[in-house]
Amino acid sequence: MTRGPEIKNAQAELHRFRVRLAIGGAIVLLMFGGLFSRFFFLQVVQHEHYQTQAENNRISIVPVAPNRGLIVDRNGSVLAHNYSAYTLEITPGKVHNVDKLIGQLSAIVDISVRDRKRFKKLLEESQDFESLPIRTRLNDTEVARFVANRYRFPEIELKARAFRHYPKAELASHVVGYIGRINDKDQAQLEASGRAPNYRGSLHLGKIGLEQSYEKELHGAAGFERVEIDAGGRVVRALSRTPPVSGSNLILSLDIRLQEIVEQAFGDRRGAFVAIEPATGEVLAFLSKPGYDGNLFVDGIDSQNWEALSTSPDRPLSNRALQGQYPPGSTFKPFMALAGLDLGKRTPQTTISDPGFFTLPGHSHHYRDWKLSGHGRVDLHKSLVISCDTYYYGLANELGVDAINSYIGQFGFGKKTGIDVEGESTGILPSTAWKQKRHKQKWFAGDTISVGIGQGYNIATPLQLAHATAVIANDGKAMKPHFVKQIQALDAAQPAAVEPVPLNTIDFKPDNLRRVQAAMVDVTRTGGTAAKAGANAEYVFAGKTGTAQVIAIKQNEKYDESKVADRHRDHAWFIAYAPAENPKIAVAVLVENGGHGGSTAAPIARIAFDYYLLGKRPEITGIAPEDDEAQSD
């Protein structure tokens, strides 16, 4: 071509053209051959790889949350159940302006300030990709209105959800507890314990109470659905399904009607009530007043309610029965009496002279009896019936704190009872070693004296006292207290019984126990400190009153009930069991700032016994206000 213009040879030109065409054809073959090799490589050599990728593309495993088990009381009354309802949910990560969206939504369905606050709180606690409820429990009209306007809110999802509901609300909240949304901390724990896969479809777990301690049984096993999804992640159809296994139902030993009657008997008073079946350790009633409504917590509590609950001076969130730590006061005396007899420091016949106070030899400090004039000559029986302090000052001094500690420890003081909910307090049953460890101080002889009447370093929970009372009622055989009587798995024909767990057996000299039990019976009879509560009972019952000091009384100062503010009044205690000859129920009653045990706490026990043993309901609800009649402790 660079040879310049020349006359072309047509034949040669045609030949060259055809050669080039042939080259073109060869290129076509070569290139298509290349394509074919590529197809072969993808579709034959690597087919399996791409087949897997295509399957992964289209198939997604969707967890299906199991239904949570129900919680019912011993008579089948429902304490926790599920119902389904519609919620409106927002995934904050997909929305530009959440507030604006909620504003628009509120024109369609009612969104209260409370809903907004709760949503805000959830927003702070969760991650952006989580779907959070803005409105729960929509009624049919609201659902219809939303559906009609759905096109305007592509970011908002209408979901049918199972909701946990506690029909007894405040009444059982301190036993049942509540579930709450799984937060970051819960998630971390689930992952650490390897349970996270089972919770992939779940939004909630038990946070407190039985809901927490029986989480494993209640939750059940997650199911899985293999679904075909499209590129947008929408489910096209289900391919296969492994159904979830619903959680087991819990059948409690709790008698919610008993609990209700007791609750009413408390009226507006704060306090705690624990009832245990002595032979088995089954908890029959477990009340902490005031309670709270666990339903508020299920989908995140709003700040207003939270504020109200957490700052209330009545501390409704505090579980007094489980965690409240009070000096046991004179309810400690039966245990002291047993220690005195069993350890040989006293005989039933031993008497002391009570001048109204006790002094340590070589000291001048007066440990005063509640009765300033003294009780005169007092033996063991009388010491319990009239609750003589001086008798126990001397006994404590003779026993020494470490003997008291090791003997009375057998009743469960100073340690957890092992009840089947978490968060139990241990209380304090002091010893020299304990003081050294805790206060880095030597134990003084004077420290022992007030221990004898359940004051000083002594601290116990209502649960511990009910348990200790049950041990006396059960002739020294300690049974582990527990709420759950049976666990009903869905696939089992019969519920599995929770076997009573014996803790320890106290090796009394049997006569000693009879003596103390007899004295406790006389406490509820004429002349006893709980005579009024025991009047006309159709069964024999044993009890012991007590008073827990809230403020210290100075030497030579009389405790004048009328002068102290209500919050500084003593707490009233009463422990009891009935029927005395064959105990079915042992209780501990604590009325905060109730003053004397005999007048405020004991009547509640009587009401409980009347109902539990005889089926009698109290004629009036609530207890009579304390009268001014001089009452003993």
Add this chain to the structure above:
Amino acid sequence: MRRKVTSRLYRLLVGHIDGWLMLAVVLLLAAGLTVLYSASGESVARIETQFVNMAVAFTAMWVVANIPPRYLMSLAVPMYIAGLLLLLGVALFGEIVNGARRWLDIGVGRIQPSELMKIALPLTMAWYFNRYEAVLGFRNFCIAALLLIIPVALIAKQPDLGTAILISASGFYVLFFAGLSWRVMVGLAIITGASLPVLWSVMHDYQRMRVMTLLDPTTDPLGAGYHIIQATIAVGSGGLTGKGWLKGTQTHLDFLPERTTDFIFAVFSEEFGLVGNSLLLIGFMLVIARGLVIAANATTLFSRLLAGAITMTFFTYAFVNMGMVSGILPVVGVPLPLISYGGTALVTIFLGFGILMSIQTHKVRAS
């Protein structure tokens, strides 16, 4: 008498239709409709629209097939000039769609002048070589190359790199068949190779990213790489015999993008497998083989160059599309001829077939 009328009518209708080419084209169109029905989610409306497109394309082809090559030759320069003006118009007043200025509103509707160039450029270059057949020299090749570079540069600037490359390919084929010296071709190849590093150094970061994505789509699996990854999965998961018609999961669950147009071959591959792909390749080769035969038998330089270039351009379209879908070529917007949904590209391709048929059926009279 009646037989005579019938026979004349027959000759009028199919007298300039090349049977072999037609047969191969119809086979491919049938395959296209089959896969389009699946790719469109079993949309009858799409099929109907595509039938209309085909009718228009057939008519255009029939008209062109009936025009003798010498008249076609006389259309070359006006078409080329019109195309250039329209391209200039696009550059100045064009509408921007999807970030590129490719469309021109001419009052009655929008047109894409680069489509016109696909025909006009090889036509003009073949006309040019034919005109200087007797005195063909290096200078002519340079001028022909200039005819090529001007429209390609305008199209590349829109930017529509895919079309620019394909149009330059069609122009290159004319040069190649006209006898472009091997030395020049080797020289061009060396210069191109050498300029790549220089080009890389002047590219913007986003352009480099794009190139990287082309080379390794997994670096951007949710962005630009998504198309190619999903297409490759579709092809690979098709296996030897495919998942069956209407049963491609990649297709029917929306994982494949552009699945009725540029990526329709992925649907075909997924549902018909390697066997289907091989048959499709054979179908394309039939068309190409017939085109090359027509070129070989063409009687004028114009006809030869044009037929060769059109045939090889058709091959290039098919190759680039299938290469792109199967992940060996970068993603450029090129439909698969005769298979992809869409009217404009179909008409352009059928115009090419019309030219081939015209060349084949008019050659006796031309010689």
